[in-house]
Amino acid sequence: xxxxxxxxxxxxxxxxxxxxxxxxxxxxxxxxxxxxxxxxxxxxxxxxxxxxxxxxxxxxxxxxxxxxxxxxxxxxxxxxxxxxxxxxxxxxxxxxxxxxxxxxxxxxxxxxxxxxxxxxxxxxxxxxxxxxxxxxxxxxxxxxxxxxxxxxxxxxxxxxxxxxxxxxxxxxxxxxxxxxxxxxxxxxxxxxxxxxxxxxxxxxxxxxxxxxxxxxxxxxxxxxxxxxxxxxxxxxxxxxxxxxxxxxxxxxxxxx
Amino acid sequence: xxxxxxxxxxxxxxxxxxxxxxxxxxxxxxxxxxxxxxxxxxxxxxxxxxxxxxxxxxxxxxxxxxxxxxxxxxxxxxxxxxxxxxxxxxxxxxxxxxxxxxxxxxxxxxxxxxxxxxxxxxxxxxxxxxxxxxxxxxxxxxxxxxxxxxxxxxxxxxxxxxxxxxxxxxxxxxxxxxxxxxxxxxxxxxxxxxxxxxxxxxxxxxxxxxxxxxxxxxxxxxxxxxxxxxxxxxxxxxxxxxxxxxxxxxxxxxxxxxxxxxxxxxxxxxxxxxxxxxxxxxxxxxxxxxxxxxxxxxxxxxxxxxxxxxxxxxxxxxxxxxxxxxxxxxxxxxxxxxxxxxxxxxxxxxxxxxxxxxxxxxxxxxxxxxxxxxxxxxxxxxxxxxxxxxxxxxxxxxxxxxxxxxxxxxxxxxxxxxxxxxxxxxxxxxxxxxxxxxxxxxxxxxxxxxxxxxxxxxxxxxxxxxxxxxxxxxxxxxxxxxxxxxxxxxxxxxxxxxxxxxxxxxxxxxxxxxxxxxxxxxxxxxxxxxxxxxxxxxxxxxxxxxxxxxxxxxxxxxxxxxxxxxxxxxxxxxxxxxxxxxxxxxxxx
Numbered sequence: 105x106x107x108x109x110x111x112x113x114x115x116x117x118x119x120x121x122x123x124x125x126x127x128x129x130x131x132x133x134x135x136x137x138x139x140x141x142x143x144x145x146x147x148x149x150x151x152x153x154x155x156x157x158x159x160x161x162x163x164x165x166x167x168x169x170x171x172x173x174x175x176x177x178x179x180x181x182x183x184x185x186x187x188x189x190x191x192x193x194x195x196x197x198x199x200x201x202x203x204x205x206x207x208x209x210x211x212x213x214x215x216x217x218x219x220x221x222x223x224x225x226x227x228x229x230x231x232x233x234x235x236x237x238x239x240x241x242x243x244x245x246x247x248x249x250x251x252x253x254x255x256x257x258x259x260x261x262x263x264x265x266x267x268x269x270x271x272x273x274x275x276x277x278x279x280x281x282x283x284x285x286x287x288x289x290x291x292x293x294x295x296x297x298x299x300x301x302x303x304x305x306x307x308x309x310x311x312x313x314x315x316x317x318x319x320x321x322x323x324x325x326x327x328x329x330x331x332x333x334x335x336x337x338x339x340x341x342x343x344x345x346x347x348x349x350x351x352x353x354x355x356x357x358x359x360x
Numbered sequence: 361x362x363x364x365x366x367x368x369x370x371x372x373x374x375x376x377x378x379x380x381x382x383x384x385x386x387x388x389x390x391x392x393x394x395x396x397x398x399x400x401x402x403x404x405x406x407x408x409x410x411x412x413x414x415x416x417x418x419x420x421x422x423x424x425x426x427x428x429x430x431x432x433x434x435x436x437x438x439x440x441x442x443x444x445x446x447x448x449x450x451x452x453x454x455x456x457x458x459x460x461x462x463x464x465x466x467x468x469x470x471x472x473x474x475x476x477x478x479x480x481x482x483x484x485x486x487x488x489x490x491x492x493x494x495x496x497x498x499x500x501x502x503x504x505x506x507x508x509x510x511x512x513x514x515x516x517x518x519x520x521x522x523x524x525x526x527x528x529x530x531x532x533x534x535x536x537x538x539x540x541x542x543x544x545x546x547x548x549x550x551x552x553x554x555x556x557x558x559x560x561x562x563x564x565x566x567x568x569x570x571x572x573x574x575x576x577x578x579x580x581x582x583x584x585x586x587x588x589x590x591x592x593x594x595x596x597x598x599x600x601x602x603x604x605x606x607x608x609x610x611x612x613x614x615x616x617x618x619x620x621x622x623x624x625x626x627x628x629x630x631x632x633x634x635x636x637x638x639x640x641x642x643x644x645x646x647x648x649x650x651x652x653x654x655x656x657x658x659x660x661x662x663x664x665x666x667x668x669x670x671x672x673x674x675x676x677x678x679x680x681x682x683x684x685x686x687x688x689x690x691x692x693x694x695x696x697x698x699x700x701x702x703x704x705x706x707x708x709x710x711x712x713x714x715x716x717x718x719x720x721x722x723x724x725x726x727x728x729x730x731x732x733x734x735x736x737x738x739x740x741x742x743x744x745x746x747x748x749x750x751x752x753x754x755x756x757x758x759x760x761x762x763x764x765x766x767x768x769x770x771x772x773x774x775x776x777x778x779x780x781x782x783x784x785x786x787x788x789x790x791x792x793x794x795x796x797x798x799x800x801x802x803x804x805x806x807x808x809x810x811x812x813x814x815x816x817x818x819x820x821x822x823x824x825x826x827x828x829x830x831x832x833x834x835x836x837x838x839x840x841x842x843x844x845x846x847x848x849x850x851x852x853x854x855x856x857x858x859x860x861x862x863x864x865x866x867x868x869x870x871x872x873x874x875x876x877x878x879x880x881x882x883x884x885x886x887x888x889x890x891x892x893x894x895x896x897x898x899x900x901x902x903x904x905x906x907x908x909x910x911x912x913x914x915x916x917x918x919x920x921x922x923x924x925x926x927x928x929x930x931x932x933x934x935x936x937x938x939x940x941x942x943x944x945x946x947x948x949x
Binding site: 122141142143144147148155156159160161162163164165166167168169170171172173174181188190211212213215217218219222225226230231233238239241242243244245247248251252255256257258290291294 | 465470
């Protein structure tokens with residue numbers, strides 16, 4: 105990929121607004137011109153705007169290196185991290201449109217209220233090792249690999265934002281969303297963990313609502329194969345437990 | 361005049377900052393059975409700890425059986441140029457293994473040894489392979505593990521809430537005052553003890569690996585109620601930050617690249633570390649590698665974009681993608697460089713504040729302020745003149761735990777909440793809203809921060825000299841005056857310009873502390889290099905730490921204090937060659 109040479113004036117359309125009483129996004133898209141330098145990402149341009157044109161522009165960001173997951177937004181309609189979206193990879197002749205994540209209530213401008221996610225996490229049974237004698241704990245890199253893929257998650261909540269079960273059907277009370285199905289998978293597949301989160305996965309996390317359209321996987325900036333590696337194996341465990349006749353029978357008579 | 365109304369919450373223990381130290385402190389305090397508030401400027405799990413990459417140092421001895429806490433202790437003392445607080449370094453080396461194992465107990469999934477235990481990697485200045493790690497995203501693993509533990513401990517987490525002033529009742533801390541970022545409304549937290557875990561000062565610098573939050577809040581707040589800052593001349597310039605394109609300049613390139621075998625070369629293709637530290641080469645300590653890179657570039661042997669080359673491609677694409685996945689993606693996506701195929705360009709970046717608030721080495725209680733504690737980067741002592749890579753994450757969990765324990769014990773001894781002076785608090789509130797009332801043609805704080813960053817980089821940066829430092833101190837007074845009249849647009853709701861209008865004062869104040877401490881130390885040692893005093897001056901400076909406090913007229917008093925002696929038993933660990941450095945002469949300095 106070639107970097108463009110020198111500074112280029114580019115047009116940005118940035119959502120500015122405040123919520124109404126229900127958190128709906130009320131506001132308008134404002135137009136700005138920014139002298140963009142080679143190698144810039146969208147966040148560079150917005151920080152430039154803050155410093156020069158709109159000092160009160162609300163942006164949420166921390167690391168600017170795709171490690172913290174704070175700066176999730178919708179760029180030209182695609183849920184993305186602002187710190188990872190290169191401007192020289194986008195068409196020069198079109199304005200760059202930046203809007204807040206649509207799924208969550210607005211706080212201001214590009215910042216949304218993602219507190220629901222933190223509430224979901226609290227309901228998940230934490231890591232529960234099979235014994236307390238840590239000196240006996242042994243597991244191998246092959247076992248770790250599977251879990252480490254899930255633990256790469258930087259909680260940007262782009263998957264939650266992209267998931268139609270939440271975004272369009274607003275199932276906040278019935279569905280945990282891809283992020284927390286990944287978290288459940290990281291615990292269920294932890295080689296030392298013995299807690300049973302399958303009933304929770306079925307009932308409260310509502311895994312049945314996911315119809316594997318893979319929008320979450322597509323938008324994950326960490327490249328976690330959310331659907332294939334986390335959700336589908338969890339779905340299989342739920343099916344084995346609740347819908348497989350033999351397992352159901354064994355379960356009834358107390359054999360796990 | 362805008363509303364200065366504020367809400368009040370009460371707790372036994374207030375923890376300010378939710379990175380590794382803050383989370384660990386809150387978990388410990390909560391375990392002692394007291395009520396705990398954990399306040400963070402960002403969302404939970406986003407603190408700067410998340411950016412730590414290479415690992416945490418602990419003598420677990422899983423990989424090298426010969427490793428032991430004594431060896432870790434020696435490495436830390438030597439790496440810190442003998443300026444570390446000896447007791448802190450001892451506790452750190454002894455307790456780090458237990459704290460790391462505890463993380464595994466709470467669900468952390470470290471990379472594994474062939475026999476199924478926690479894998480440890482080599483790092484600069486560590487004699488043995490010592491760093492427990494998860495690829496190159498160890499900080500994420502640390503913070504997520506503590507976060508997921510913390511949410512089940514009954515801690516009240518207040519996110520996106522900034523504390524701007526510490527409050528006192530007599531000699532004792534009484535809580536803190538600040539605002540909710542979302543609404544801009546004021547909040548006061550009245551608490552029996554307070555733990556500062558607010559991190560460093562990196563955002564006072566132009567080229568830095570630090571996130572926006574690193575605005576010296578804790579250092580400034582603590583000084584204003586009587587605390588001392590020590591060793592503030594010692595800043596760590598990490599040898600390897602990205603240099604190209606300009607917008608990513610400063611982003612960290614983990615030391616694990618060198619730990620995994622990465623080689624540094626200059627434009628002539630020379631492995632130049634052989635001229636600076638032939639024994640340890642790329643795995644020398646950070647102060648030495650950073651200065652070596654600085655020198656190569658300055659003497660005209662730099663890479664096209666003003667850095668040097670770091671090459672790991674000989675390890676093969678599979679290995680690199682497995683052990684250094686973030687680096688692979690970071691360079692591919694932000695720098696258009698495939699590090700599995702060729703070298704990356706790197707250069708020094710402001711990374712860590714070795715100095716900080718002076719604390720009791722065992723309890724972490726802040727000197728001169730009863731009931732106030734500090735842990736992690738905001739505190740000083742452990743790292744002395746130079747921090748070893750991997751010693752920061754272990755610092756967070758060792759001293760976070762200690763601060764949490766002692767702050768909770770202190771709170772339990774208090775029968776009543778300290779008193780709050782309402783008039784004082786209203787004064788702080790008025791001070792915070794004042795920028796809204798200013799001339800609409802005045803400048804915003806953004807330009808002041810940019811000028812501060814330029815100034816600190818150029819005159820209080822990786823190398824310093826008397827003239828430049830004196831100029832910097834004068835220019836800082838001008839910035840101070842500009843910050844006092846900077847304007848803020850819009851409302852108090854989620855307004856970054858307004859937030860910066862307060863933070864900028866902290867950065868300027870602590871920037872001056874660094875400059876004055878650097879001016880005082882007329883020698884070069886560790887993370888402090890004086891071009892006009894290039895050698896260590898052992899006669900005057902070997903046994904003294906610098907200390908700075910705000911006096912009653914609001915000026916900075918700079919002085920030194922003599923280090924406490926090392927315990928006799930610990931002294932025996934060292935060889936003849938160290939003896940001069942650790943054995944204080946009877947003669948007064």
